[in-house]
Amino acid sequence: MTNTEEEEATPPNPKNYTQHSTNDDVEPRDDEDIEEDQENDEDDVVQEPNRGIPQSAASKLREQRFKVETLSRRLSSELVPIRVHDVVINGNTKTKDWVIEAELKGIENATSMQELMQASQIAIAKLQGLEIFDSCMVRLEAGPRELPNTANVIVDVVETDNKVSGEFGIYTKPSTSSWTAEGALKYKNLLGYGDLCDASLAYGANQATEVSVGVYAPRVKGFLTPIVTRISMLSQDWQESSSYKERLLGAYLGLISTKHHDLAYTLGWRTLTDPSKMSSRSIRRQLGHGLVSSLKYTFKIDRRNSTIRPTKGYVFLSTTHVGGLTLDPRSLRFLRQEFDVRFSVPFGFYNTALNLGISAGAVFPWGNGFKTKPSPLPERFYLGGDFSPVCTLGGPTTLWGFKTRGLGPTEPRRQNRDGSNDDNVDSSGWDFIGGDFAVTAFADLSFDLPIMWLREHGIHGHVFAGSGNAAKLTKNEYKHFSPRKFLESFRMSVGCGVVIPTRLFRLEGNYFYILRKGEHDRGKTGFRFSFSAPS
Structure with a gap:
């Protein structure tokens, strides 16, 4: 910045100045002219210093301070025109120049x-x-003297020496009485594209295990958006609620990723098994192998002031998922659509805010005979879980007070020959088979607590109410669907609790009271803790 101001008040060429001040052929001037010139020289002493006389440190400091103050006054009172002549990058030994240049587009266009x-x-x-x-x-230096009002932008970077990093954590899920251990090993800038290569392992007791490797490249020449690729193997155990295990081996490719739009393609091989041999009829008919070839598009507008504790703004999320983009007859063909809407209304006292939200989703098969075909089992909507809908998006899933996959359409399991259920599965004798159409809604009133220390750390209280329901529509079930019965069978719960927000997640200690539940639903009144990550 200082160098640029020097350019705007660039002194004459020192040689010219010396020649002018030592020219013996100059006509003699009277005393008045000399006094006038001396006064002008005093006014411009900073702009035209005598380069022949060494300056003291104090004089240089005064000169620099005057220039900074002058530039500051100009910046606050008027637009200072300038044009970028050149951009010079220093210090990148491995990172490609165009990776850095892509982040400097705004600098080159400044006027x-x-x-x-x-x-x-x-x-x-x-x-x-x-x-x-x-x-x-980023430093600014004066541009060429023959190009006034120009500057050279110097970008100095220091690449990190510690390219390898690791993460490890153990997370509990009180709503499912399970825990998950997750670890990741990351290597930065392996290819020089600003990329991040990682290998991760997540092991969940009694539920899910995932092994994956991936590459994230924020800048690739010829592409306008980041590139994300990932190969993973996911194994999930749903025997307790739905009597089947799921294993998916596949690849993920992120095609578009911007502020409001995301487009990704998934290709995988899915296997559904029933180790207990007791699953219900609907689940048994979908056991076996299936090819997943799907495209997922997400549109999001988020105007909330916080994702952990929103007190103002709104968010809208739309997700469209199309499966079956191959000619293989084993490909799972489905169309799934989800919507999420959240509003935060501030009250203006004690940081009180009312959060309202609704989520809805539907899934249908497509292709020949789609009216008589069921939707793919893993793509259906399963309600339940104590994750907070205030900060969690992603379709109709959460309903306070109910276990994960703890409500919705059910079917009786097959009995053993001796008439008893297997000890490894839930003894209720019913499978939750998910719904083709689901709706959830909630209201959450948050407020500061009357203790200074709690307010300073963001710990606050809230009271809430939630409701939701899911229904079957495929295999001609839509003929029996009644909007009135669907609304009358909505499950409802209310509660209150304390919220401890952090930078990464939202910890809640809540007391739930179930107002309405179905015959086979798994929900009960009581106190529980829950963790919710923003999305």
Whole structure:
């Protein structure tokens, strides 16, 4: 910034100045002219210092301070025109130049000093967001003398020496009485594209295990958006609620990822098994292998002031998932649509806010004879779980007070020959088979607690109410669907509790009271803890 101001008040060429001040052929001037010139020289002492006389440290400091103050006054009172002549990048030994240049687009288009300063701050934030540099600095230097009002932008980066990092954590899920251990090993900038390569393992007791490797490249030449690829093997155990196990081996490719739009393709091989040999008829008919070839598009507008504790704004999320994009007859053909809407209304006292939300979704098979075919079992809607709908999006899933996959359409399990159920599965004798259409809604009133220490740490109270339901529509079940019966059979729960927000998740200690539940639903009144990550 200082160098740029020097350019705007660039002194004459020192040689010319010396020649002018030592020219013996100059006509003599009277005393008045000399006094006038001396006064002008005093006014412009900073702009035209005598380069022949060494300056003291104090004089240089005064000169620099005057220049900074002058530039500051100009920046606050008027637009200072400037044009970027060149961008020079230093310090990148492995990172490709175009990766850094892609984050500097705003700098190259700046037309004033104010725009250039703002664009430089944004560029630094973007470069630091790549997480491959220990430090990033943008300097401005005067451009060529023959090009006035120009500047050269110097970008100095220091690539990180510690390219390998790891993460490990153990997470509990009180709503399912289970826990998950997750670990990841990451390597930064392996290819020089600002990429992040990682291998991760997640092991969940009695429920899910996932092994995956992936590459995330935020900048790839010729592509406008980041590229994400991932190969994974996922195994999930749903025997307790639905009498089957799921295993999926597949690949994921992120095609578009912007602020509001995401498009991804998944190709995988899914296997459903029933180790207990007791599953209900609907589940037995879908056991075996299936090819997953699907495209998923997500549109999101988020205007909330916080994802952990929103007190103002709204969010809208739409997800469209199309499966069966191959000619293979074993490909699972389905169309799934979800909507999420959240509103936060501030009250203006004690940081009180009312959060309202509704989620809805539907899934249907497509292809020849789709009216008589069932929707794929894993793509249906399963309600339940104590995850907070205030910060969690992703379709109709959460309903306070009910266990995960703890309500919705059910079918009786097959009995053993001796008339007893297997000890490894739930003794209720019913499978939750999911719904083709589901709706959930909630209201949550949050407020600060009357203790200073709790308010300073964001710990607050809330009271809430939630409801939801799911129904079958496929295999001609839509002929028996009644909107009135669907609304009358809505499950409902209310409660209150304390919320402890953190940077990564939302911890809640809540007391639930079930107002309405179905005959085979798994929900009960009581106190429970829950963890919810924002989405």
